[in-house]
Amino acid sequence: MHGGAWPDPRWAILAGRRGGPFGGRGGGRGFPGFGFGPGGPGFDFRAGRKLSSADLQLLLLALLEEKSRHGYDLIKALEERSNGFYVPSPGVIYPALTYLEEAGETASEAEGSRKLYRLTDTGRATLEKRRAEVDALFAQLEELGRNMARVREAFSREGEGEDFDPRGPRGMLPEIAEGIGELREAIRANRGASRTQKLRIAEILKRAAAAIRALAAGGSDDE
Known part of the structure; x- marks a missing residue:
C-alpha cells in the first residue's frame, strides 16, 4: 500500500487528516510493515513524525508508572490503549525493557519464569522532564485507536465485521505479516550479493x- 491508493476507501479512515497510508517497518502487529522496527521508524503520526524506539521507551515508562507489570502485560496495555491498532511483539518489547533496565530507568525481579518490571526514581525523573511528550504520544496512539474503531464499524455495516482483520487482508495472520517482513529484510540484506547468489535466492523464493500454493491447494486444516 506504500505510496499507492487504498484498496478500499474504508481503509482511508485510518489515515485521518493525513489522507494517505502509514509507513514504517514492522516489529509488531499492525498493518503488515507497521510498528516499531529495530532502531527504526514505526507508523506515521498525523504531525508527520514517526513513532521511534525512543517513543516506545517513553510509553513503557509511563505504563510502569501506573503499576509494575510483566512484559506481556505491557504488550496488552499498548493493545488496549490503541484499540488493537498496535500490538508489539515480544521481540520489540523485551529489548526495549532491557535497554531501560541497563539505563537504570527500570528494575526487574524474577517471578518464576517471568520478570516483573517497575519504574525507578531515574525513570520517574525522565518521565517528569518529558511529560508533555508522553501525553502527546498517548493522545495520538488513542486517536489511531478511535480511527480503527470507525474502520471496524464501516466494515461491520456491510456485513464484514466478523471477518474484518484490522491488521491487513482478511485471513492474514500477524505471524504471516511478520514473516513477509523478515523475508523483505533478508532480501534487502543481500543486495550486494553476487549474481550466482542472487539466482540462488530467486530459486529459494x-x-x-x-x-x-501446494499447501493452499490441499485445503485448510480447519475445514
Whole structure:
C-alpha cells in the first residue's frame, strides 16, 4: 500500500487528516510493515513524525508508572490503549525493557519464569522532564485507536465485521505479516550479493511460493 491508493476507501479512515497510508517497518502487529522496527521508524503520526524506539521507551515508562507489570502485560496495555491498532511483539518489547533496565530507568525481579518490571526514581525523573511528550504520544496512539474503531464499524455495516482483520487482508495472520517482513529484510540484506547468489535466492523464493500454493491447494486444516 506504500505510496499507492487504498484498496478500499474504508481503509482511508485510518489515515485521518493525513489522507494517505502509514509507513514504517514492522516489529509488531499492525498493518503488515507497521510498528516499531529495530532502531527504526514505526507508523506515521498525523504531525508527520514517526513513532521511534525512543517513543516506545517513553510509553513503557509511563505504563510502569501506573503499576509494575510483566512484559506481556505491557504488550496488552499498548493493545488496549490503541484499540488493537498496535500490538508489539515480544521481540520489540523485551529489548526495549532491557535497554531501560541497563539505563537504570527500570528494575526487574524474577517471578518464576517471568520478570516483573517497575519504574525507578531515574525513570520517574525522565518521565517528569518529558511529560508533555508522553501525553502527546498517548493522545495520538488513542486517536489511531478511535480511527480503527470507525474502520471496524464501516466494515461491520456491510456485513464484514466478523471477518474484518484490522491488521491487513482478511485471513492474514500477524505471524504471516511478520514473516513477509523478515523475508523483505533478508532480501534487502543481500543486495550486494553476487549474481550466482542472487539466482540462488530467486530459486529459494520460487520453491517457497510453490510450497505455499501446494499447501493452499490441499485445503485448510480447519475445514
